[in-house]
Amino acid sequence: MNLPPVGLGTMGIDDPETVATALSVGYRHLDTARIYGNESVVGEGLTAWLDKRETPGDAAGADAVSREDVTVATKLWIDDLGADDVGPTARESADLLGVETLDLLYVHRPRGAYAPAETLPELDRLVDERVVRNVGVSNFDPEQLDRAIDVLDAPLAAHQTELHPLFYKPALLDHAREHGYTVVAYSPLAGGRVREIDAVREVAAAHDATPEAVAIAWATAKEPVVTIPKASSERHLRANLAAADLELTADETAAIDAVEREEELFPE
Template structure:
């Protein structure tokens, strides 16, 4: 399995063009090498501007976006056209990783993923990923893909630990990419996280991210716009939790999901 940078910059809701471009530039020049965006975020132009401003060679970067089931659609031709439009907005000639954003709308594993394979064959996309899938949909996707599944992105944090999905990624040797890894800020209110942070002289964000990164095959894409938060999140790479810390967070029994949409796989049944 090819490496994926452990921490990437999430850009959801970062829609002010100048703020978005500068946050991308700051993150890349601070040491981030993975930037995550999506057609649905309506900021690919600004992300591309930030990449262009940063004094970092393109070959060092890992840029990911997602094809949306509504904005462009997931039929074969819609995937191709959507990716070409994304590349134009990003100012890039290829993408490191392209995701299916949601398995809803006109998503069809055979047709949609055939288009992803075609994009890989054409050299426009290096890696194929999916987002917000169930284990069953992941198995189906792998059955239809000629390219190896590189990543699955899902909401994952101490209040939604996603043990089954992480285990699936480990078993099949692809990356589990945790979005909303700070539980929409809820980790700052959790005594378990705060006490561990105080003991390590770290921030609650760093503890949450370090806990996720202690799990095999897991990467994180926390959202941040200000330089202080961008740099603080990156500091999670230098925080080593002990086994007691890891198990205390793993033992949290409260569960809360923050991202929902009609037709999501976990709503079935």
């Protein structure tokens, strides 16, 4: 699956205008989840942006970018993973998001009603029925990833996991490279804590950049990683999007890799 280096994480976003602004400045990957309670907000923002582009005489509609150019992703929460719940819940998510097809649907966590032999065939069914284009998982360990790959008929498109300078697991990136799927890094700014990391601050000073930009650049340089930082203001949205163009040296990357603190923001 071909995802841009920087997408929009929407946890906590409750204003459709934020989503519409993100799209207007160039975002093409929107990530939400059932548990966030804002699928309708994301859908309203997407619809507003599309409607504006289609308004006759509107300069925003001058270039040919359409719904098909935007990846809309959501996640099934642990209560939605029973065989009888996957299909209806996914269809409800699509309705809330205002789309005919979910571009990427994740298992949010391998907990609760999740049972690989029961849950994953229902995701395959949704692909067959064209309700879903791509299947992903989130917060899995390598053994759980292996099991998912074995059970799914559809290729595993993405694994979403927490990844930032204070916490990442190289083994998960190795697994993704071996099996050919994308790693989607959530919380790449460590909840704002990247500003507290000396190694990140030193690299930022060397590039006349912000610590946030360095954290995103560090993550997106790790193939096959893309990021989904959250931002609300247009200034921060633009800054996060541009951060993927920042190139770090091998020594700078190694210095951030060597940070010893491990702080998982969203443990099980």
